[in-house]
Amino acid sequence: MIGLYVVGVVVVLALIIGGYRSRTDGRVREPRRGADAHPQERRLDTESLGADLGSEATFVQFSARVCAPCRATHRLLSEFTSAANSGTDSSRLAHIDVDAETRLDLVREFGVTRTPTVLVLDPHGAVRQRIVGPPRRADIAEALQRLGGVSSVRA
Template structure:
């Protein structure tokens, strides 16, 4: 599927993202990818939650992507709002995609599906 901007839109869940595309290394076991914008209040709370969970679970990385700076990736993945969180498995495959501020318990449950 191609967007009106000529960027091929990917389906997201099941899609594989790599370190070069994200601009950061993937976690050894899983990676929490957060799309944020500068003035998004829920993004700040999401950042704290994801960082806390990543620190608690060995081998889990947290990558925050500024949606305004990475419009190519935002369009390709069909990110419509911030925060949007992608949970990647060890191979970079998107296992779960969720929009809005997540609860810590939901992030931990999602990681359970990814590892």
């Protein structure tokens, strides 16, 4: 009889954790700001990323080689980037993929605890949005809309 109670508790816990993850994965959030955080500490630049920032926004995706959702996220972000850059301004939106295993300095600085994590930067490299987990198309559109300038982009 005790075994059935244990199984029941495990099933309930699994359902709670699964429900939480499905509600929070891929959601757009404002970056966390601690009491002692300074906005200039939350910036990324061309030198630290090894690639140019977009003129209106940049996606910085933290990925790992063994992460299947990272590949799907990469494809989705690439679609948005291609759609945004199809006009006359080919650098409007940038997508930079960061290997979380080799760039531990950035992983620690930005508190990346799982992959994929996407930081949405403004034109100056300030982190404006954060998406943890595999985003949906609507989540990416929402992040761009919150940022302002690239809200008309649809992939």
